[in-house]
Amino acid sequence: MSEILLTPGPTPLPDYVREALARPIIHHRTDAYRAIFRRVAVGLPRLFHTAAPVFTLTGSGTAAMEAAVVNLLSPGEEAIVLLGGKFAERWQHLCEAYHIRAVTVPVAYGEAVDPAQVEETLTRYPAAKVILATLTETSTGVVHDLEALGRIARAQDRILVADAISGLGADACRTDAWGVDVVVAASQKGLMLPPGLGFLSVNERAWKCVERSRSPRYYNDLRLYREAAAGDDAPFTSAIPLVIALDLVLAKLNEEGIEQVWQRTATLAASVRAGAARLGLSVFARRPSNALTAIAVPEAKRVVEAMHAQGVRVAAGQGEMAGKILRIAHMGHITDSDVQAGLKALGQALAQVTTGAQA
Amino acid sequence: MSEILLTPGPTPLPDYVREALARPIIHHRTDAYRAIFRRVAVGLPRLFHTAAPVFTLTGSGTAAMEAAVVNLLSPGEEAIVLLGGKFAERWQHLCEAYHIRAVTVPVAYGEAVDPAQVEETLTRYPAAKVILATLTETSTGVVHDLEALGRIARAQDRILVADAISGLGADACRTDAWGVDVVVAASQKGLMLPPGLGFLSVNERAWKCVERSRSPRYYNDLRLYREAAAGDDAPFTSAIPLVIALDLVLAKLNEEGIEQVWQRTATLAASVRAGAARLGLSVFARRPSNALTAIAVPEAKRVVEAMHAQGVRVAAGQGEMAGKILRIAHMGHITDSDVQAGLKALGQALAQVTTGAQA
Numbered sequence: 001m002s003e004i005l006l007t008p009g010p011t012p013l014p015d016y017v018r019e020a021l022a023r024p025i026i027h028h029r030t031d032a033y034r035a036i037f038r039r040v041a042v043g044l045p046r047l048f049h050t051a052a053p054v055f056t057l058t059g060s061g062t063a064a065m066e067a068a069v070v071n072l073l074s075p076g077e078e079a080i081v082l083l084g085g086k087f088a089e090r091w092q093h094l095c096e097a098y099h100i101r102a103v104t105v106p107v108a109y110g111e112a113v114d115p116a117q118v119e120e121t122l123t124r125y126p127a128a129k130v131i132l133a134t135l136t137e138t139s140t141g142v143v144h145d146l147e148a149l150g151r152i153a154r155a156q157d158r159i160l161v162a163d164a165i166s167g168l169g170a171d172a173c174r175t176d177a178w179g180v181d182v183v184v185a186a187s188q189k190g191l192m193l194p195p196g197l198g199f200l201s202v203n204e205r206a207w208k209c210v211e212r213s214r215s216p217r218y219y220n221d222l223r224l225y226r227e228a229a230a231g232d233d234a235p236f237t238s239a240i241p242l243v244i245a246l247d248l249v250l251a252k253l254n255e256e257g258i259e260q261v262w263q264r265t266a267t268l269a270a271s272v273r274a275g276a277a278r279l280g281l282s283v284f285a286r287r288p289s290n291a292l293t294a295i296a297v298p299e300a301k302r303v304v305e306a307m308h309a310q311g312v313r314v315a316a317g318q319g320e321m322a323g324k325i326l327r328i329a330h331m332g333h334i335t336d337s338d339v340q341a342g343l344k345a346l347g348q349a350l351a352q353v354t355t356g357a358q359a
Numbered sequence: 360m361s362e363i364l365l366t367p368g369p370t371p372l373p374d375y376v377r378e379a380l381a382r383p384i385i386h387h388r389t390d391a392y393r394a395i396f397r398r399v400a401v402g403l404p405r406l407f408h409t410a411a412p413v414f415t416l417t418g419s420g421t422a423a424m425e426a427a428v429v430n431l432l433s434p435g436e437e438a439i440v441l442l443g444g445k446f447a448e449r450w451q452h453l454c455e456a457y458h459i460r461a462v463t464v465p466v467a468y469g470e471a472v473d474p475a476q477v478e479e480t481l482t483r484y485p486a487a488k489v490i491l492a493t494l495t496e497t498s499t500g501v502v503h504d505l506e507a508l509g510r511i512a513r514a515q516d517r518i519l520v521a522d523a524i525s526g527l528g529a530d531a532c533r534t535d536a537w538g539v540d541v542v543v544a545a546s547q548k549g550l551m552l553p554p555g556l557g558f559l560s561v562n563e564r565a566w567k568c569v570e571r572s573r574s575p576r577y578y579n580d581l582r583l584y585r586e587a588a589a590g591d592d593a594p595f596t597s598a599i600p601l602v603i604a605l606d607l608v609l610a611k612l613n614e615e616g617i618e619q620v621w622q623r624t625a626t627l628a629a630s631v632r633a634g635a636a637r638l639g640l641s642v643f644a645r646r647p648s649n650a651l652t653a654i655a656v657p658e659a660k661r662v663v664e665a666m667h668a669q670g671v672r673v674a675a676g677q678g679e680m681a682g683k684i685l686r687i688a689h690m691g692h693i694t695d696s697d698v699q700a701g702l703k704a705l706g707q708a709l710a711q712v713t714t715g716a717q718a
Contacts, residue, residue: 002383010384010599021600022381024361025369025553027672058555059418059578062595066578075575097577188596194384196417196555196598216434216575218456219418219425236421237547239555239598240369241380313386 003308006342007315008138008166008292010188010195011332016252017192020245028240034232036247041229043250044199047191047258048168048183050175052203055225056246058239061165061186064198066094067220068161068184069132072206074214075099078128080121080158082113082144085137086319087163095132098215103128109140109321110294112287115148122156130159130209135183136167139318141285141294141327143171150179159206165189168199169253170291170331172262181206187242190261190291192249192332196239265290268330268339275343279350284325291331295346299353300326306349312342362667365701366674367497367525367651369547369554370691375611376551379604387599393591395606400588402609403558406550406617407527407542409534411562414584415605417598420524420545423557425453426579427520427543428491431565433573434458437487439480439517441472441503444496445678446522454491457574462487468680469499469653471646474507481515489518489568494542495526498677500644500653500686502530509538518565524548527558528612529624529650529690540565546601549624549650551608551691555598624649627689627698634702638709643684650690654705658712659685665708671701 005012013021026032044054057063069091073079079100081091084107095102103125107113113133122128131153136143146162153160161182164173168183169190175183187197202210202222210222218224224235253261269290273283276295284294294317297303304316304326315327328346330339364371372380385392403413416422428450432438438459440450443466454461462484466472472492481487490512495502505521512519520541523532527542528549534542542560546552561569561581569581577583583594612620628649632642635654643653653676656662663675663685674686687705689698 005384005386007386009596010386013384018381018383022377024377025364025372027364027366027369027674028554029674030672059422060595060597063418063422063578094577097580098575186596194598194600195387195596196601216457218453219422221456236419237368237545237554238419239553241553242555313389315386315388 004312004338004341006328006334006338007313008189008327008329011192011329012334013194014192014333016248017245020248021241023241023244025240028238033240036244037232040243040247040250043247043254045201046254047250048175048201049173049258050183050201050203052201053226053229054199054201055222055229056234056243057198057220058196058236059198060195061184061198062090063220064184064186064200065090065163067198067200067222068182069094069098069100070215070217070220071213071222072130072159072161072182072209073098073100077101078103078125080105080125080128080131082118082131082133083107084111084113084134084140084142085109086139087137087165088134091132091163110142110284110286112142113144113149115145115152118149119152122152122158130161133160133162135162135164135173136171136289136291138166138292139321141289141292142287143167143289144287146173146180147178154179159209166291167289169261170265171289175201187246190331191246193242193245196242197246262290265331268334268336269293271336272328272330272339272343279347292327292329294325294327296324297326297350300324302353303346303349306352307345310345310348312345314342363671363697363700365687365693365697366672367548367686367688370551370688370693372553373551373692375607376604379607380600382600382603384599387597392599395603396591399602399606399609402606402613404560405613406609407534407560408532408617409542409560409562411560412585412588413558413560414581414588415593415597415602416557416579417555417595418557419554420543420557421449422579423543423545423559424449424522426557426559426581427541428453428457428459429574429576429579430572430581431489431518431520431541431568432457432459436460437462437484439464439484439487439490441477441490441492442466443470443472443493443499443501444468445498446496446524447493450491450522469501469643469645471501472503472508474504474511477508478511481511481517489520492519492521494521494523494532495530495648495650497525497651498680500648500651501646502526502648503646505532505539506537513538518568525650526648528620530648531621534560546605549690550605552601552604555601556605621649624690627693627695628652630695631687631689631698631702638706651686651688653684653686655683656685656709659683661712662705662708665711666704669704669707671704673701
């Protein structure tokens with residue numbers, strides 16, 4: 001029996017994805033591949049809820065975050081970084097690496113960004129043209145209020161960048177309507193693919209920054225991607241099987257409709273939260289994501305191990321969350337029967353660990 | 360019937376690789392995955408013919424080339440770039456992007472680097488500590504004399520970096536014995552995997568440069584990779600299925616023995632060159648690679664298309680080679696029966712195009 005995978009990335013692969021990955025490989029400078037590339041170029045913006053182009057990089061989500069930083073910001077500039085978890089902190093590390101001054105807005109783990117605090121920070125730092133935010137913080141299960149952030153960013157004429165690596169295709173992200181200028185995503189979460197592709201939607205406002213940025217870049221240089229995309233190609237050899245499988249995923253998700261995907265995921269999330277409450281457990285996030293639920297659990301590490309012994313893989317806490325929470329994903333190809341099995345295993349594991357502790 | 364793929368990347372996937380790619384995905388922060396990671400960390404250096412560690416990046420070969428540049432060189436420094444083809448020129452573009460002055464050694468397309476000329480250039484540029492070279496130039500089918508270059512680099516105390524993206528696992532590359540300090544490779548050539556992984560072997564001499572480099576970097580920062588590798592992990596989410604398949608490929612190749620793999624590939628290469636001669640065609644490269652053969656062909660673009668109509672995919676010329684050559688790969692999983700079918704299709708295509716031209 002293969003295990004039930006409820007980790008917030010990688011998420012389980014549908015059979016049609018696995019079948020696509022196993023096909024004989026095809027060459028990428030061919031009409032057949034260019035046709036796939038063209039369909040993906042149409043399908044991705046629909047999923048990203050934007051009219052802007054979405055660029056696909058061969059790399060992990062961090063590569064796409066780095067691409068956002070180096071294409072939008074120059075050494076010596078300031079950026080507003082909204083904190084609140086391990087992955088938000090990655091924005092800060094990227095800024096430091098590229099000599100960009102990160103003006104941080106601190107947020108307690110488990111809390112969502114306070115839009116009023118962001119507004120006040122923007123007023124104090126008028127030179128910081130770019131806001132580096134997070135849609136869904138994977139380390140805490142918080143979904144931030146990107147709609148409010150978008151309103152504030154537009155009012156003060158800033159560029160809003162959202163790491164939606166864990167949120168895309170799970171938590172609602174109305175990119176254009178909310179005024180999010182750049183959305184970063186990756187393949188191994190809501191997109192139901194293995195890790196290996198990073199994505200960025202970049203609208204015309206943000207593109208002006210791309211043209212102005214003096215940060216050194218080559219592999220991540222979006223100007224090369226835009227130029228190559230005009231010929232239905234990527235500037236560097238693509239991860240071909242992933243792009244072929246992405247084409248199939250986009251067809252499925254866009255056929256269902258992204259709004260419907262969000263709704264389906266929300267229902268699953270509600271079911272997990274209700275299950276946790278039935279077990280007497282509380283949800284860690286004050287503004288919980290629909291992509292994953294972080295649950296405060298005593299002896300979390302041992303509970304995660306006991307669940308694994310029952311064939312269910314969930315994620316432990318990371319960094320300062322280690323031992324305090326566990327995280328159950330409910331996005332992508334994860335079904336209601338998967339999460340019910342997860343909740344059952346959680347209940348049994350808790351009983352086991354509690355009994356064990358008493359023995 | 361699926362087509363016979365004789366392109367110099369991607370190369371055909373063995374069935375066991377396709378089967379591995381199609382497995383249910385597993386989480387990467389698990390004992391099962393760490394065991395794979397450890398085996399790969401042992402298997403890669405054997406294939407690279409080095410005692411140095413080999414780092415695996417999620418990205419294409421160009422990402423690994425960029426990692427070599429930013430980890431070894433700082434803005435304002437000089438590097439010696441050995442030219443001779445489209446991919447050697449990528450070293451130059453990377454240097455330009457990162458504000459490193461590229462001192463180029465020009466080499467005519469189809470020719471190999473002249474070691475005496477390199478020696479003379481090194482003497483003239485004593486401050487250029489790093490030489491950016493190529494083992495196998497994919498655009499011309501030339502294999503350069505890395506052994507001679509290694510001797511010269513050591514004699515003048517320089518760091519020698521070789522792009523072996525197309526050569527590794529095909530053309531002989533005695534990394535340690537020849538004094539090659541950094542070898543860059545990728546998954547989709549001799550390693551018989553889809554594109555999506557880049558590799559760098561980095562010896563202790565080169566590691567001193569990594570510690571000294573002031574180039575900005577994060578996703579490609581080898582210090583993060585070395586730190587994570589100590590815990591059998593990567594700093595960023597790996598392309599899990601590719602690493603699992605890599606583990607199987609390394610077991611196969613190392614069981615055969617890398618010297619034997621080189622010998623087998625050399626035999627296949629000789630067979631292709633003999634076949635070209637029988638058709639009255641000449642090999643374009645003066646120092647031909649065993650990974651691929653570039654053949655000078657009249658009306659090359661039409662010949663490539665006519666071969667494809669017969670179910671054989673070879674590569675046309677790139678850049679200034681367009682229309683002048685075609686390129687047949689004979690590395691990785693490509694067999695003698697594949698290349699014989701390729702040669703037969705080439706003969707028929709030539710006859711067809713010549714007749715068509717006369718009609």
